[in-house]
Amino acid sequence: MSLVTGPGRASISASSLPTELQLSIAAHVKYIQTLDKRKDELEYHLTEHLRINGIYWGLCALHLLGHPEALDRDQVVDFVLSCQHENGGFGAAPGHDAHLLYTVSAVQVLALCDAMETLDERGKGDRSSLPGSTSSESGILGVGRYLAGLQNRRTGTFAGDEWGEEDTRFLYAGMLALSLLNKLHLVDVDLAVDHIISCANFDGGYGASPGAESHAMQVLVCLAALSVLGRLDAVSDKEKLGVWLSERQVDGGGLNGRPEKLEDVCYSWWVAASLSIIGKLHWIDEEKLTRYILECQDPEQGGIADRPGDMVDVFHTHFGIAGLSLLGYPDLVQVDAA
Amino acid sequence: MASHGIPRSSTTEPKTEQARLKEQEQIQEYTALVDLIDAKIAERQYTREVLDLTSKLLKKNPENYTIWNVRRRLLIHGLFSKQSDSSLPLTESQSFSPGATTTTSSANLSSSATTSWASKETLPNRASPIPGKNGTTHDLIKGDLDFIFPLMIEYPKCYWIWNYRLWLLDQAIDRLEVDVARELWSRELALVGKMLNRDSRNFHGWAYRRGVISQLESSKLHGRSMVESEFGYTTKMVKAHLSNFSAWHYRSKLIPRLLTERAASDLERYQFLNNEFELITNAIYADAYPYAQSVWFYYQFLMSTIVDEVGHAIITPNLTDEDRIEYATKQLVNLRDMLDGAEDCKWIYNALLEYTLALSRMQNRQPLEVDKEECRSWLAELRKLDPLRSGRWDDVEKSLKWLDVDSRFAPESGGPIEL
Numbered sequence: 082m083s084l085v086t087g088p089g090r091a092s093i094s095a096s097s098l099p100t101e102l103q104l105s106i107a108a109h110v111k112y113i114q115t116l117d118k119r120k121d122e123l124e125y126h127l128t129e130h131l132r133i134n135g136i137y138w139g140l141c142a143l144h145l146l147g148h149p150e151a152l153d154r155d156q157v158v159d160f161v162l163s164c165q166h167e168n169g170g171f172g173a174a175p176g177h178d179a180h181l182l183y184t185v186s187a188v189q190v191l192a193l194c195d196a197m198e199t200l201d202e203r204g205k206g207d208r209s210s211l212p213g214s215t216s217s218e219s220g221i222l223g224v225g226r227y228l229a230g231l232q233n234r235r236t237g238t239f240a241g242d243e244w245g246e247e248d249t250r251f252l253y254a255g256m257l258a259l260s261l262l263n264k265l266h267l268v269d270v271d272l273a274v275d276h277i278i279s280c281a282n283f284d285g286g287y288g289a290s291p292g293a294e295s296h297a298m299q300v301l302v303c304l305a306a307l308s309v310l311g312r313l314d315a316v317s318d319k320e321k322l323g324v325w326l327s328e329r330q331v332d333g334g335g336l337n338g339r340p341e342k343l344e345d346v347c348y349s350w351w352v353a354a355s356l357s358i359i360g361k362l363h364w365i366d367e368e369k370l371t372r373y374i375l376e377c378q379d380p381e382q383g384g385i386a387d388r389p390g391d392m393v394d395v396f397h398t399h400f401g402i403a404g405l406s407l408l409g410y411p412d413l414v415q416v417d418a419a
Numbered sequence: 420m421a422s423h424g425i426p427r428s429s430t431t432e433p434k435t436e437q438a439r440l441k442e443q444e445q446i447q448e449y450t451a452l453v454d455l456i457d458a459k460i461a462e463r464q465y466t467r468e469v470l471d472l473t474s475k476l477l478k479k480n481p482e483n484y485t486i487w488n489v490r491r492r493l494l495i496h497g498l499f500s501k502q503s504d505s506s507l508p509l510t511e512s513q514s515f516s517p518g519a520t521t522t523t524s525s526a527n528l529s530s531s532a533t534t535s536w537a538s539k540e541t542l543p544n545r546a547s548p549i550p551g552k553n554g555t556t557h558d559l560i561k562g563d564l565d566f567i568f569p570l571m572i573e574y575p576k577c578y579w580i581w582n583y584r585l586w587l588l589d590q591a592i593d594r595l596e597v598d599v600a601r602e603l604w605s606r607e608l609a610l611v612g613k614m615l616n617r618d619s620r621n622f623h624g625w626a627y628r629r630g631v632i633s634q635l636e637s638s639k640l641h642g643r644s645m646v647e648s649e650f651g652y653t654t655k656m657v658k659a660h661l662s663n664f665s666a667w668h669y670r671s672k673l674i675p676r677l678l679t680e681r682a683a684s685d686l687e688r689y690q691f692l693n694n695e696f697e698l699i700t701n702a703i704y705a706d707a708y709p710y711a712q713s714v715w716f717y718y719q720f721l722m723s724t725i726v727d728e729v730g731h732a733i734i735t736p737n738l739t740d741e742d743r744i745e746y747a748t749k750q751l752v753n754l755r756d757m758l759d760g761a762e763d764c765k766w767i768y769n770a771l772l773e774y775t776l777a778l779s780r781m782q783n784r785q786p787l788e789v790d791k792e793e794c795r796s797w798l799a800e801l802r803k804l805d806p807l808r809s810g811r812w813d814d815v816e817k818s819l820k821w822l823d824v825d826s827r828f829a830p831e832s833g834g835p836i837e838l
C-alpha cells in the first residue's frame with residue numbers, strides 16, 4: 082500500500098452523485114485527528130494492541146485525503162520508535178511484545194513520514210554490519226534481520242513472532258516491509274513464491290496456508306506479495322480468480338470476502354485491489370461499490386463503518402478511502418493496489 | 420478499533436456524569452491490572468497467582484496479545500517445571516532473555532532471545548518433564564484449555580486465542596506421555612465440532628479443525644489417517660447446509676488423498692465422480708439452491724477435473740479423451756435440463772457457455788456455428804440477469820467475436836476463448 086501512482090482512474094465524477102453521497106473529507110480528517118485524544122474512553126485502552134496499526138491506517142488515509150500534515154510528524158515518528166525492541170522488531174505500543182504485523186506497520190509509517198533514516202540514527206536490533214554493507218544503514222538492517230528471522234526456511238512462509246503462528250498475511254507483510262527497507266536479499270524469495278503457489282485453490286483463490294479456504298483478504302496478500310516480488314506470472318488462472326473475485330459483489334454494491342457471506346467495507350479494498358492487480362477491476366460495478374462505501378460513512382462525525390449505520394472505526398475508514406481511491410474517486414491521491 | 424456489526428448509536432448525546440465516572444473506574448481497573456502483571460513479571464514471579472491475574476485480564480480483553488505471551492512464559496519458565504504448587508518465585512535460567520535489565524516494563528521479557536520460528540522446538544526444562552496424568556503439567560494444560568473455552572465461544576474471531584490454544588496443545592505433545600497428550604487432542608475434535616455447529620462457516624474453526632486433524636494423524640501422537648472420517652464429516656456438513664462452501668472446499672482438498680488411500684481402481688474412481696456429480700446436482704435442484712454460488716463453485720471444481728487440459732484430472736486420471744468428451748457432453752445435456760423452471764438462474768447460462776466452449780476445445784475444433792449462436796443467446800441472458808458484472812460479459816463477448824474472426828485458422832487451445 083505504498084503511495085505511488087496506480088492504475089488509471091475510473092470514470093466516476095463527483096457531480097453524478099447526490100450531495101448526501103459525497104465524501105466528507107473534512108469530517109474524516111477531523112475524525113482521524115481526534116483518535117488519539119480519546120484516552121477517557123475504555124475502548125481506547127482495550128485497543129492498545131492495534132495502536133501502531135491505527136496510526137498507519139489513519140496516516141495512510143490522511144495521505145489519500147491530501148492532508149498528510151494533519152498528524153504531527155515528529156510525534157508520530159517518536160511514538161513508532163518507542164515501540165521498538167532490542168531484537169529490532171516493534172510491538173503494538175510501548176510495553177507490548179514484538180510481532181511482525183506491528184513491525185511492518187512501523188516500517189510503513191516511517192516510509193509515509195519519509196523518516197526511514199531515523200532507524201539508522203535511533204533504531205535498535207542487530208546492527209553489526211555485513212561485509213559490503215555500509216554502517217550508516219545499520220538500523221534498517223536491524224529491522225530487516227528481525228523480519229528475515231521469521232521466515233520458515235523449510236516452507237518459505239513467515240511466522241508472526243517467536244511463538245510460531247504462520248499465515249500468508251505474514252508472508253506478504255514481511256516481504257512488503259523488506260522491500261521498503263531494500264533488504265529482500267535477506268530472505269528466500271523463490272521458496273516464498275512456491276509457498277504461495279501451494280496455497281492456491283480450485284476456485285482460483287488463495288488461503289492462509291496450504292489446504293485453507295479461499296478468502297478475499299488472503300487472495301490480496303498473496304497477489305500483492307507476488308506483485309512486490311515481481312512474480313505475478315505465478316498466478317496460474319487469472320480468469321478463474323477474476324470470476325471468483327467478481328462474484329464477491331452483492332446486489333447492494335458492496336463486496337463480501339467469501340461465497341454467501343455478508344458484505345463489508347474492508348473487503349472493498351481486498352477484492353477491488355486484487356481485481357486491479359490482475360487487470361479486471363471492470364468485472365464489478367465500480368459505481369455501485371463507490372456508492373456503497375459512501376453510504377457507510379458518517380458524514381457529520383467522520384469515519385467509515387463496515388456497513389451502513391454501523392459504528393465507524395479507523396480500520397474501515399482507511400480501507401474505505403483506499404477503495405474509493407482505487408476506484409478513481411475525485412480529489413483523492415491515487416493508491417497502489419500492492 | 421476494527422469493529423464489525425456494531426450499530427452506530429443514533430444520537431450523539433453526551434454521556435451522563437454517572438456513565439462517565441463508571442467508565443473512568445473501568446479504565447483505572449484495567450490499566451492497574453496491566454501494571455500489576457508487568458511489575459510481577461519484572462520481578463520474575465512466575466506463580467499461580469500471576470497466572471490468575473492474566474486470566475482476569477484476558478477475560479476483560481482477549482485481544483491483548485502480549486498478555487497471552489506472558490502466560491506462555493509463566494508456564495514454560497515457571498509453572499511447568501514445578502514439582503508442587505509452591506508459591507515461591509522461581510529463578511530463571513540465564514539463557515532466557517539476555518540483555519534484560521531491571522526495568523519494570525514487560526518489554527524486556529519479549530522475544531529478544533529467540534526470533535526464529537524454529538525456537539519453539541528448543542524448550543527449556545525439557546530435561547525434566549512431568550509425565551503422566553496426575554502431574555502438575557497435565558493439570559495446568561487441561562485447566563488452561565478449560566479456561567479458554569468460554570472465551571473462544573464469546574470471541575470466535577480472535578486470532579490470539581486460537582493460536583494460544585494450539586500452542587498449549589503442542590506443549591502437551593512435548594511434555595506429556597503420548598496417550599495422555601492424545602486424549603487432550605482428541606477432545607479438541609469434539610470442541611471444534613461444537614464451534615462449527617454454532618457457526619458452520621467460521622474461518623478459524625475450519626483452520627483449527629485441519630490443524631487438530633493433522634496432529635491427530637501424526638506419528639508424534641501415534642496417529643493414523645483420518646481422511647475417511649473427515650470426508651464423512653464434510654458429507655454431513657454439506658447435507659445440513661448445502662451452501663456451506665467451507666465444507667465443499669474441504670471436501671475438494673480431501674478427495675485426492677481419499678482415493679489414493681482407498682487404492683481406488685479406475686472404475687471406482689469413475690463411480691466416485693458420478694456420485695459427486697449426483698450429490699451436487701441434487702443440491703442444485705433443492706429449494707433455492709440453483710441460485711447459491713457455493714454449489715456452483717463445487718460443480719465447477721468437478722467439471723475442471725474433466726475439461727481442464729492438464730494437472731486437474733485428480734479424480735479420474737486415466738479417462739481417455741473420448742471418455743472425457745462424452746462426460747462433458749452428458750453434463751451439457753443435464754445443464755439444459757436444469758434450465759427448465761430456473762430460466763432466471765445465471766449460473767446455468769454461465770456453465771452452458773463455459774463448457775460448450777470447453778467441449779469444442781477438447782474436441783480440438785472451433786465452436787460450431789450453432790454453438791456460437793447459443794453462446795450469444797446465453798450471454799444475452801447473463802447480461803440481463805447479472806448487470807453488476809457487465810464488464811465481465813463485455814470481455815466474454817470480445818472473446819466470442821475473436822472466435823468469429825479467427826475461425827478460419829487452425830484451432831488453438833487456451834487463449835482468449837477461455838472464460
Ligand SMILES: [Zn+2]
Binds near residue numbers: 345346387397423
Ligand atoms: Zn470489515
